[in-house]
Amino acid sequence: MKRVEPRENDVLLSVNSLKVYFPTVTGVAALFKKPQYLKAVDDINFEIKRGEVLCLVGESGSGKTTTGLAILRLVDVTDGRILFKGENILNLEKKQMRRLRSKMQIIFQDPYESLNPRMTVFQIVSEPLRVNRLVREYTHLVDRVKTALRSVRLTPPERFMPKFPHELSGGERQRASLASALTLNPELIVADEPVSNLDVSTKAEVLNLLAKLKRELKLTYLFITHDIADAYYISDRIGVMYLGKIVEIGPKEIVVKDPVHPYTKALISVIPTPSGRMRTERIILGGAVPDPVNLPPGCRLNTRCPQVAEICFNSEPEMTRVGPNHFVACHFAKNQPTL
Amino acid sequence: MALLDIDGLKTYYIIGDEEVKAVDGVSFRLEEGKSIGLAGESGCGKTTTVHSIMRILPPVGKIVAGHIYLEGRDIVSLSDREMNEVRWKQISIVFQAAQDALNPIVKVEDQIAEPLIAHLNYGAKEALWKARELLRLMGIDPSRGSDYPHQFSGGMKQRVCIAMALACDPKILIADEPTTALDVMVQAQILSLMKDLQKEYGLSMIYVSHDLSVLSEVCDNIAVMYASKICESAETAVLHKSPMHPYTKKLLKCVTTLERNPEEELETISGAPPLLINPPPGCRFQPRCEHALPICAKEDPVIIETQAGHFVACHLYS
Numbered sequence: 001m002k003r004v005e006p007r008e009n010d011v012l013l014s015v016n017s018l019k020v021y022f023p024t025v026t027g028v029a030a031l032f033k034k035p036q037y038l039k040a041v042d043d044i045n046f047e048i049k050r051g052e053v054l055c056l057v058g059e060s061g062s063g064k065t066t067t068g069l070a071i072l073r074l075v076d077v078t079d080g081r082i083l084f085k086g087e088n089i090l091n092l093e094k095k096q097m098r099r100l101r102s103k104m105q106i107i108f109q110d111p112y113e114s115l116n117p118r119m120t121v122f123q124i125v126s127e128p129l130r131v132n133r134l135v136r137e138y139t140h141l142v143d144r145v146k147t148a149l150r151s152v153r154l155t156p157p158e159r160f161m162p163k164f165p166h167e168l169s170g171g172e173r174q175r176a177s178l179a180s181a182l183t184l185n186p187e188l189i190v191a192d193e194p195v196s197n198l199d200v201s202t203k204a205e206v207l208n209l210l211a212k213l214k215r216e217l218k219l220t221y222l223f224i225t226h227d228i229a230d231a232y233y234i235s236d237r238i239g240v241m242y243l244g245k246i247v248e249i250g251p252k253e254i255v256v257k258d259p260v261h262p263y264t265k266a267l268i269s270v271i272p273t274p275s276g277r278m279r280t281e282r283i284i285l286g287g288a289v290p291d292p293v294n295l296p297p298g299c300r301l302n303t304r305c306p307q308v309a310e311i312c313f314n315s316e317p318e319m320t321r322v323g324p325n326h327f328v329a330c331h332f333a334k335n336q337p338t339l
Numbered sequence: 340m341a342l343l344d345i346d347g348l349k350t351y352y353i354i355g356d357e358e359v360k361a362v363d364g365v366s367f368r369l370e371e372g373k374s375i376g377l378a379g380e381s382g383c384g385k386t387t388t389v390h391s392i393m394r395i396l397p398p399v400g401k402i403v404a405g406h407i408y409l410e411g412r413d414i415v416s417l418s419d420r421e422m423n424e425v426r427w428k429q430i431s432i433v434f435q436a437a438q439d440a441l442n443p444i445v446k447v448e449d450q451i452a453e454p455l456i457a458h459l460n461y462g463a464k465e466a467l468w469k470a471r472e473l474l475r476l477m478g479i480d481p482s483r484g485s486d487y488p489h490q491f492s493g494g495m496k497q498r499v500c501i502a503m504a505l506a507c508d509p510k511i512l513i514a515d516e517p518t519t520a521l522d523v524m525v526q527a528q529i530l531s532l533m534k535d536l537q538k539e540y541g542l543s544m545i546y547v548s549h550d551l552s553v554l555s556e557v558c559d560n561i562a563v564m565y566a567s568k569i570c571e572s573a574e575t576a577v578l579h580k581s582p583m584h585p586y587t588k589k590l591l592k593c594v595t596t597l598e599r600n601p602e603e604e605l606e607t608i609s610g611a612p613p614l615l616i617n618p619p620p621g622c623r624f625q626p627r628c629e630h631a632l633p634i635c636a637k638e639d640p641v642i643i644e645t646q647a648g649h650f651v652a653c654h655l656y657s
Contacts, residue, residue, distance in 0.1 A: 233595045
């Protein structure tokens, strides 16, 4: 995908000290038991410049999906700020938030579940416009839907408009979701594993489409995925998450080719290589992932890190700048040997 | 003589008046101690192929033609009772998300012991002992055997399923997308385990996956399937270095990897695979093939060996 430098140097989205904690003791028991929290997202910071693609990668339980949902306020945020064009969206009232939602859209992983099975493609794609009463005349509505369908290459639009989701393939459903998300001319799109459920050739089409739309419509993406190869293709920058924290964030070339954090190094080293060439050093992390509800003190990787030392059990590492736009949370960030 | 020799296998799903030709003339060999990967996108017939080998097709599925020779003996014509002797003891299978197939109310070690008692007439004590040894082989502390499945992580559960599959020392292990539902790090642990099993115990494997990279890690040979047929098969390194079939070439170029240049746009394959109810005559890939010749729409290409061990079904090479 051709890299395009962010057109303006302005920050579209800024996340500061974001925390999303889920109480694990709820209901009547909450009256008697000590509160316990699943710290799904635990104090993360990042920025996305306009026109940029930031990928959040991580394994299950890393907090990447919760982060995406929090940005659209689809989950309750426990602490922190989410600034969209400088404005903290967590302070907004319902009415103001609704106005903002047209600027921030989300597409989900499962194309089989995220579309209303009782609505036609036309109804699905036109819904945001109808609900927000943005288009009065029916013919204008039809035009907008056709334009949206053409931009996601569901052509001819007339063929797809009367179809129901079950009549579409996985790739077509994802495109329909995209078309719906695009009708309100959003500026930011949060994509949560949008291609994970698709076949290889369909995946390639949708990824290329996402890249094309980004260029043509000047979109900004927060792309959430467990697939680092996809992240490498589509992103400008990659943020690696582990148990609710960002452990490393930087330009994709550096994170993938020259990672600093032990977890990133391990993750990159175990990705299967198509040529079957054995990487000289596969770092397969053993040990157990700590209980996310009862996290031990210190660095979260201390149960599995090949370079663990005493300090790792006593204090959590801070984010340290290790290069231009490249940050790592590790006590040994500055003296990591390069790969 | 190959350990497993599949010859012209055809498996159809018969639904009312219609036949879905899920596997339509598949042939390949598995040598002892080697592993072969069945690659392809969903619907290509790779799962039906292995279900045919295990004879675990649903009632609507029927092997309508072909032979499956296990050490020279055709298992297609075996009775249910005879097939029970083959399953688990000579050929075993691990499914995708097999972890969900574990009985939640039975201890893990008892579940691994079960095939030993049922198929090999082990006594309860011996079976438990072997079950714990199998856990150790899988890299799991044997004392965890007295735990229940919900106390294990996804990767550990999958390893328990592999232990169960290996309990009766089968010659062949079939793995159907065993790591698809698992995280990358856990996947790495399982792939490493499978490679060790192959190397140290001479286990022969058939590995089914849509992920060519995963197959390249574990398999000696890869057979690429498209619309119920094998379009190309070769040694893994050869397939990557010199793919011949247009579908294989495209498939290799539309996959994201860390080794390709991210600035280059991914290749795509326009169109969709044919419906397998009444596939059109000729090569199944022809409607989507950029190199199609007139003959491709008329005649189905026969698979030929262009170089030693490299097979391709394509008119461009005949």
